[in-house]
Amino acid sequence: MAISFVGRVAIVTGAGTGLGRSHALGLAQRGAKVVVNDLGVSRDGTGSSSEAADAVVAEIKAMGGDAMAHGCDVSDEAGVKDMVAKAMDAWGRVDIAVNNAGILRDKTFAKMEMSDFRKVVDVHLIGSANVAHACWPIMREQKYGRIVFTASGSGLYGNFGQSNYGAAKAAMMGLMNVLHMEGARDNIRVNTLAPTAATRMTEELLPAEAAALLAPETITPGLLYLVSEDAPSRFIMGAGAGSFAQTRVYETQGITLMEGDNTPETIAARFAEMNDPEGQEDLQDAFSQTKKYALNAAKARGLKLDW
Known part of the structure; x- marks a missing residue:
């Protein structure tokens, strides 16, 4: 049975470029009305521009879909509330929240300023919590919601020079676990996507041949499943180059000492x-x-x- 988002309203953060853009277009192609959120910052979170978000909205409208741009910084709670309010004013509901916005400020821990550590955590973790929190009462009232957090192999497995990013991305699992429990009775399903893709976040790290295989469009089908009507909940999906896998945390039987x-x-x-x-x-x-x-x-x- 084909997965459809007709009648659904989705918010996608960081949707002006890369993975977020691909997710927004994928949702729109299957009928969703989409809030394209993007502050238009550089990779390290500086500057701002509405051009990228406006361009994605134009693409969606050109295909016959419906979308609006919103340029809030997801780490700004008031801005996020305004974004959700505008979606409600326009379409009367919010069904899907895709937390994709992120920045990088890579340095070894010894050389990193704590202000850079804090800013990355603010955008990735607090930003994701802000969006979920603003959508939560709406989804509870509707008895329907689909939320995806974006983790990373850097958080799940570690990556040199990314203590701030890795800490923020690892936190997505904990946030998902609790919201999965708290949202279950209201049919709010919460999952985590752990993608590896060729985007501006990874452009200097990948050889050209690998980058060609790791296009964002190869990951979006997994995201679309995680926010679909029959989605699982509390699922960590690793994704890249058309490969999809589940990440799980296990505990051994261990030992008991007297x-x-x-x-x-x-x-x-x-x-x-x-x-x-x-x-x-x-x-x-x-x-x-x-x-x-x-x-x-x-x-x-x-x-x-x-x-």
């Missing part, structure tokens, strides 16, 4: 056992971990917990 044995020396001696992946679990929430540890401790002591 009082007399609970020393750093014992942990060192049994580290390989603690690290054994056999029987590892995909825990569903923080309390699952608490319950696991308490039950393991009770079992080691011959106790029975009614839990």
Whole structure:
């Protein structure tokens, strides 16, 4: 069955270029009305211009779609609220929020100014939270919402010189996990896209042959699925060059130490056992971990917990 967004309203941040532009066009091609958000800044977040967002709106209208541009900085809560209010004034609902806006201020941690660390976190993490928070009451009232956060391999796996970016991108998983739980009863599904694409954010890092394969358009189909009516929730989708995969966090069965044995020396001696992946679990929430540890401790002591 074809995925359609007819009757849906989507907000896509950072939609003037690269991945955001591709996502906005992909949504519009399948019928969504789209708010094209882009501050028009350079890669490091300086300057501003409405040209890129206006150009994407023109593309959407040329294909017969409906779109509006909004140039707010997503880290500005008041600006985000204004953007969502304008979408509501125009179309009466907001169904989809694609958090894609981002900047880079790469340096090794030793050389990085904390102001640059903070600004990157503000745009990626606080900006994503601002958009989700402004849309949240609308989606709860509608009993329908689809939110995607954009992570990165830099956050999930690390990348030299990107402590600020990596920290912000890793935070997307935590935000997704909690909003997935809090939105479930109102049919708000929350997912994370972890793309690797040839955009202005990566233009100096990729050889030409790889860049040709890693076009943003190869990733957008995954995004469209993550915001569709039958989307999953709490799913981290790795994507690039037409390849799609799931990223998951597992916890090993581990070891349980009694009082007399609970020393750093014992942990060192049994580290390989603690690290054994056999029987590892995909825990569903923080309390699952608490319950696991308490039950393991009770079992080691011959106790029975009614839990």
